[in-house]
Amino acid sequence: MVARTHKPQLSDPFSIVLQPPVDETPAERQQRVELEQEQKRVSDQIDDGLAKERADKKKRSKREVKVLLLGQSESGKSTVLKNFRLKYAPLQWKAELRSWRAVIQLNLIQNIVTILDVMQDRLAVMDSEPVSPSISSGLSSFSPADGRASIDSTVSELTLATNGRSANIIFTQKHRVLNLRLSPLREVGDDLRRRLGAADPEFTFANGDDGAMNGLSDIADAGLRKSSREFGVRGWIGALGFPATAKKPDEPMLVDEPTEILATLRDDIISLWEDLEVRELLRIKGVRVEDRPGFFLSDTGRIATRTYVPSDNDVVRARLRTLGIQEWRITLEQSDHFGAEWIIYDVGGSRSMRHAWLPYFDAVNAIIFLAPISCFDERLAEDPSVNRLEDTLLLWKAIVSSPLLGKVSLVVFLNKCDLLKRKLQSGVQVNKYLISFGNRENEVGTVVKYLKDKFKDILRADASQPRTTYLYATSVTDTKATAATLAIVRDGIIREHLKHAEFV
Ligand SMILES: Nc1nc2c(ncn2[C@@H]2O[C@H](COP(=O)(O)OP(=O)(O)OP(=O)(O)O)[C@@H](O)[C@H]2O)c(=O)[nH]1
Ligand SMILES: [Mg+2]
The missing domain is CATH 3.40.50.300 (P-loop containing nucleotide triphosphate hydrolases)
Known part of the structure; x- marks a missing residue:
């Protein structure tokens, strides 16, 4: 038999690199072997860790x-x-409650704008009609004692025919004043939408036209007027600012501009919603604000204040349309x-x-x-x-x-x-x-x-x-x-x- 010498496999460059040095002393050899053993131990530990992680992940995904x-x-x-x-x-939920204030304020403002839109249409019709003799005679019989108008000076009688029915709606100066005072809420609503949408990378806000307002597109197709269209976001977490806004649940909340404006207009909002003529007009037009998503007008006294903090029930009732898919991991x-x-x-x-x-x-x-x-x-x-x-x-x-x-x-x-x-x-x-x-x-x-x-x-x-x-x-x-x-x-x-x- 021919004795073979152990030669490096030249075809494998690694075997050359990994060969021990030819002139290695016994002490160096000892040191090298110990080092290699330690390296193997660390490598085995890493492999074990990875295997455990894989097994845990499999177990977790089963759970x-x-x-x-x-x-x-x-x-x-x-x-x-x-x-x-x-x-x-519940702990996570409680910590996030306050972040919903802007959404609930926007819902409330949307309720108001819906009414203002209906009211303004009627006011426009009234303004375009010449004052008829029958209307003048109606004016003479009206007095503030009716309890209908406290700031009354001009009274008009409007005859509406909707769906074959007709009704007499009396709009007074009070309604015009309410309309004027509450109109800035449209702008506040736009600001809130902008703020909530700011965290959405795909959000664009086309002010004033019917263009690409993200989240409103398919509702826009239905031909609804801009103020009636619905706002949506791709992620609550981004839009509502969790967890940053959720950090200090016991601190008083910042009185920002929308909160201040709503608090100032609180009585006017209540007055609009409790007004009998307005209610009758909404009834005739078939606009049931109270059945719409995110209805908060009955809670104005509580919400339109500087100290308002959303309750569990407010947040559950708040409407924020979902765009795309949101994944929630709940422990x-x-x-x-x-x-x-x-x-x-x-x-x-x-x-x-x-x-x-x-x-x-x-x-x-x-x-x-x-x-x-x-x-x-x-x-x-x-x-x-x-x-x-x-x-x-x-x-x-x-x-x-x-x-x-x-x-x-x-x-x-x-x-x-x-x-x-x-x-x-x-x-x-x-x-x-x-x-x-x-x-x-x-x-x-x-x-x-x-x-x-x-x-x-x-x-x-x-x-x-x-x-x-x-x-x-x-x-x-x-x-x-x-x-x-x-x-x-x-x-x-x-x-x-x-x-x-x-x-x-
Ligand atoms: N009164 C009442 N309102 C409800 C009920 N369920 C949901 N709502 C309200 O209906 C509105 C719409 O509910 P969402 O949960 O936002 O609907 P969604 O299916 O997520 O809608 P998208 O995000 O547009 O797909 C919200 O304002 C809710 O508060 C219910 O059983 N009764
Ligand atoms: Mg949704």
Whole structure:
């Protein structure tokens, strides 16, 4: 046998570099071996750390529960998210309450501007009409003792004919003064929008024209006037300034310009909202400010002050339209249950944003679908040719028939039951809009049952595979009732998640 000498493999440049020096002394060798052992120990430690991190991440992702909130715009998705945070992350929630002041002030201002728009239209008609003899005779019979006008000097009688009805609306100098005094609130509203939108990198604010005001685009398409359009943001965290604004919950809040102006105009705002002529005009025009999202006029006395701090309920009721997808990582503060980490995706619900939902379909454990059932007589803001309930049912059909969602738990909230009840009590007939409702009783329980069956029918007929779905009648602005529903939903989702997780 020929003895071989151990030669470096010239084809491998590393083997040359790694060879010990030819003239190495025993002491140097000892030192080198010790150094190599230490390096290996450190390297093994790093490898172990990485392996543990990978295992932890896998374990964590099994523990994480991912929920997608779906439904058309204004269905209540963000409101469910708020309820979840209020119940399961109360410390974080409390710390952020004050950051919502600007949104609530903007909501209140929007309520006022809606009324001013209607009032100004009427005033313009009055100003364009010559004073007729009948109006002059009306003037002579009016006296401040009617209790209608304290600053009265000019009184006009306006005859309106809307939807075949007519009414006499008496606008006085008081209304003109209120209109003048409250008009600067339009500018304050624009300032608040600018401020809230400033943290949004894609936000642009085209002042005065109908151009690209981000977040208003698809509502703008519906031809609404600029002041009636809705404001939205891509992320609450940026817009509301969390966590910077949330740092010192006990310090008095800064009295900024919008707060100062609202406090100064508090009595005028109350006067406008309590005015009987204004209320009658709104009624005739079918403008139900009190049923619109973000209605705060009844709380003006409390909100339009220098010391106002939002309450839990104010924040739950505040309206801030969602643009795009917001991801919320929520660590349950009061629970050592399995599932302590929840990731909730809150999406924008208007039609132009729905294409962004798809990538999240196969990444979630559960979907909570929000169906606003009070909307049976309303139309989509972004497409007035479409009935809102019809749109919701079509969305539900698309969701249950999607093969991507075959393994996802589905929960339905038949939402806005409080508004449904009010609407039915005011005399709106369901069968006028939903012919198949027939002669059933026009009462909330019957309507809820009828619609629940509709959702179940669609599930039976169109589901990609047989599945159980839980349906709940909700009013998610009622935080106490919603907390109870969420606890049941949470347990159900965790149970389903555990079943699947065992096989991951
Ligand atoms: N009265 C009442 N108001 C509700 C209910 N659910 C939601 N709202 C209000 O309706 C408005 C719209 O709710 P959001 O949660 O912002 O709706 P959304 O589905 O997130 O809408 P987008 O972000 O546009 O997709 C808010 O002002 C809520 O306070 C309800 O059950 N009853
Ligand atoms: Mg939203």
